Amino acid sequence: MFGSLDIATSGMIANRVRMDAISANIAGKDVILNDRGEYEPFRRRMVTLTAGDPSQGSPLGVHVASIELDHGDPLLKYEPGSPYADASGYVGYPNINPVVEQMNAMEAARSYEANIMAAEATKSMISVALQLLA
Amino acid sequence: MTDPLGLISRIAPAPAAATAALRAGPADGPGFKAFLQEQIDKVNQLQTDAQTAAEDLMTGQRNDFESVIVATQKADLAFKALMQVRNKMMDAYEEVKQMRV
Numbered sequence: 001m002f003g004s005l006d007i008a009t010s011g012m013i014a015n016r017v018r019m020d021a022i023s024a025n026i027a028g029k030d031v032i033l034n035d036r037g038e039y040e041p042f043r044r045r046m047v048t049l050t051a052g053d054p055s056q057g058s059p060l061g062v063h064v065a066s067i068e069l070d071h072g073d074p075l076l077k078y079e080p081g082s083p084y085a086d087a088s089g090y091v092g093y094p095n096i097n098p099v100v101e102q103m104n105a106m107e108a109a110r111s112y113e114a115n116i117m118a119a120e121a122t123k124s125m126i127s128v129a130l131q132l133l134a
Numbered sequence: 135m136t137d138p139l140g141l142i143s144r145i146a147p148a149p150a151a152a153t154a155a156l157r158a159g160p161a162d163g164p165g166f167k168a169f170l171q172e173q174i175d176k177v178n179q180l181q182t183d184a185q186t187a188a189e190d191l192m193t194g195q196r197n198d199f200e201s202v203i204v205a206t207q208k209a210d211l212a213f214k215a216l217m218q219v220r221n222k223m224m225d226a227y228e229e230v231k232q233m234r235v
């Protein structure tokens with residue numbers, strides 16, 4: 001009876017996790033140290049989604065399969081005065097484009113809204129069906 | 135037939151023998167009272183689930199507030215449906231009460 005509500009909820013949760021990853025990417029745009037204070041440019045987080053399959057035991061809807069790290073090359077900036085500069089004076093920064101992240105954030109927000117609309121539509125369908133009985 | 139959501143098999147029409155049995159009424163199946171009691175228990179379970187989910191959210195034991203909101207909505211809809219059944223039964227009772235003998 002509540003199948004489509006559960007599917008819409010799974011979509012909302014998946015898009016919230018996507019938004020979390022995008023926020024982390026935007027916030028970590030200039031991070032070049034890891035949590036132990038060693039030089040290690042922040043790697044872009046990418047959320048991969050998978051569809052649920054009831055015949056395989058996972059519930060209907062969409063689920064976060066994994067959060068992958070972007071293993072691309074860091075963005076090199078010429079900062080010879082930096083203590084983290086390499087032999088030729090370059091410091092590697094995370095290869096994160098804020099414009100791309102903004103677009104991804106907009107997409108995640110719109111997908112979230114679409115799932116909310118699907119849940120609302122399901123809810124009003126059930127409510128209208130109840131009026132048959134009244 | 136492709137069925138990626140796995141929904142079609144569940145709503146497939148029942149075989150003719152099953153529908154005939156349903157129409158005739160099972161001889162020793164659960165009565166209306168038992169069926170109603172079962173449904174009331176299900177509604178109660180949804181209410182309890184919603185309450186537990188809300189408490190867990192408030193106390194920080196879970197952070198998927200979407201699930202909590204949807205659980206609340208499910209409990210609300212299920213209770214509305216139960217109320218409609220109750221109203222219908224009360225109408226029928228009033229109807230019988232008014233009947234002249």
